[in-house]
Amino acid sequence: MKPHHHHTTHRADLPALTDRLRQKSHKITGARQAILEILRHHPHPMSNKEIFAALPKGDCDLVTVYRSMHLLESMQMVKRFDLGDGVARYELLAEGDDGHHHHLVCTRCAAVVEIEDCFTGELEEKIAQRNGFKAITHKLEFFGICPQCQ
Amino acid sequence: MKPHHHHTTHRADLPALTDRLRQKSHKITGARQAILEILRHHPHPMSNKEIFAALPKGDCDLVTVYRSMHLLESMQMVKRFDLGDGVARYELLAEGDDGHHHHLVCTRCAAVVEIEDCFTGELEEKIAQRNGFKAITHKLEFFGICPQCQ
DNA sequence: CTGAATGCAAACAGTTTGCATCCCG
DNA sequence: CGGGATGCAAACTGTTTGCATTCAG
Numbered sequence: 001m002k003p004h005h006h007h008t009t010h011r012a013d014l015p016a017l018t019d020r021l022r023q024k025s026h027k028i029t030g031a032r033q034a035i036l037e038i039l040r041h042h043p044h045p046m047s048n049k050e051i052f053a054a055l056p057k058g059d060c061d062l063v064t065v066y067r068s069m070h071l072l073e074s075m076q077m078v079k080r081f082d083l084g085d086g087v088a089r090y091e092l093l094a095e096g097d098d099g100h101h102h103h104l105v106c107t108r109c110a111a112v113v114e115i116e117d118c119f120t121g122e123l124e125e126k127i128a129q130r131n132g133f134k135a136i137t138h139k140l141e142f143f144g145i146c147p148q149c150q
Numbered sequence: 151m152k153p154h155h156h157h158t159t160h161r162a163d164l165p166a167l168t169d170r171l172r173q174k175s176h177k178i179t180g181a182r183q184a185i186l187e188i189l190r191h192h193p194h195p196m197s198n199k200e201i202f203a204a205l206p207k208g209d210c211d212l213v214t215v216y217r218s219m220h221l222l223e224s225m226q227m228v229k230r231f232d233l234g235d236g237v238a239r240y241e242l243l244a245e246g247d248d249g250h251h252h253h254l255v256c257t258r259c260a261a262v263v264e265i266e267d268c269f270t271g272e273l274e275e276k277i278a279q280r281n282g283f284k285a286i287t288h289k290l291e292f293f294g295i296c297p298q299c300q
Numbered sequence: 301c302t303g304a305a306t307g308c309a310a311a312c313a314g315t316t317t318g319c320a321t322c323c324c325g
Numbered sequence: 326c327g328g329g330a331t332g333c334a335a336a337c338t339g340t341t342t343g344c345a346t347t348c349a350g
Contacts, residue, residue: 175350177348177349177350178349178350179348179349197339198339198340199338199339213340213341213342216339216340216341217341236338236339237338237339238339238340
């Protein structure tokens with residue numbers, strides 16, 4: 001039985017992460033290390049502003065967070081999620097992980113639960129064929145009221 | 151066999167639409183009629199700016215479009231969709247229709263196809279129970295490359 | 301006539317960009 | 326030392342708000 005990925009995937013150590021930067025000849029800067037360190041300790045999607053706020057005070061500029069997240073996304077070291085407000089949020093990806101999973105978001109308190117379940121590939125294939133589309137992907141997020149807020 | 155809803159649902163005539171405004175004692179203004187008329191003739195989700203652009207020149211202010219769409223959404227006369235960019239888009243709803251359907255969006259040309267299929271309610275129930283959430287809903291959108299763009 | 305609806309200007313939030321300076325490799 | 330990375334200011338987009346004016350009922 002293949003071990004569950006789950007949140008252990010977020011626990012790659014910092015050297016392993018910076019190595020991935022080095023391999024693509026990007027510089028290992030203080031800002032990037034600090035950002036990766038934040039993401040490593042945070043299992044749920046974080047917005048740029050949240051990352052910035054979590055950073056040791058004045059560690060880098062908010063703009064640098066934006067630029068870093070773009071870089072990390074293009075390297076597939078993080079995955080971007082849209083949770084319905086117009087705010088980009090990111091989660092660290094394990095190497096080789098495509099990060100395909102979904103979230104269950106409380107509409108009252110914004111608590112987030114990771115969801116591994118998904119519908120079968122058949123549905124996607126059917127939709128692709130019927131409409132002649134290729135390379136189909138999907139975005140799926142669940143919303144509801146969490147136990148605490150009920 | 152129940153007749154397919156599909157886009158015929160968008161074809162309610164203007165008087166029927168304005169009646170729904172009247173019933174809730176909202177005023178039937180030129181701007182609102184013009185906006186409803188645009189939506190009626192447009193089967194796919196439209197952004198505020200697109201609606202504004204489609205309006206007979208200078209028919210109303212962009213701000214009025216925003217305010218009108220909020221009103222129509224609160225009355226459940228339109229449904230809001232998020233297609234992944236941070237832009238709100240709206241589709242007219244038939245009376246009593248909850249508008250639950252999804253879209254298949256071309257990532258090259260932004261063409262949109264309405265999708266009626268969805269996964270079974272079982273999945274949602276399972277997720278609700280497992281996590282103790284209530285009143286679960288979901289947002290689901292498909293992305294791919296349309297026949298023309300391939 | 302009266303409150304709801306509108307137009308206009310301005311504020312806001314999230315994000316991107318230009319440019320001079322800085323610092324990793 | 327050189328080019329990528331950063332900070333700062335400013336632009337940009339989508340959206341919201343305040344306020345005086347207008348108009349549907």
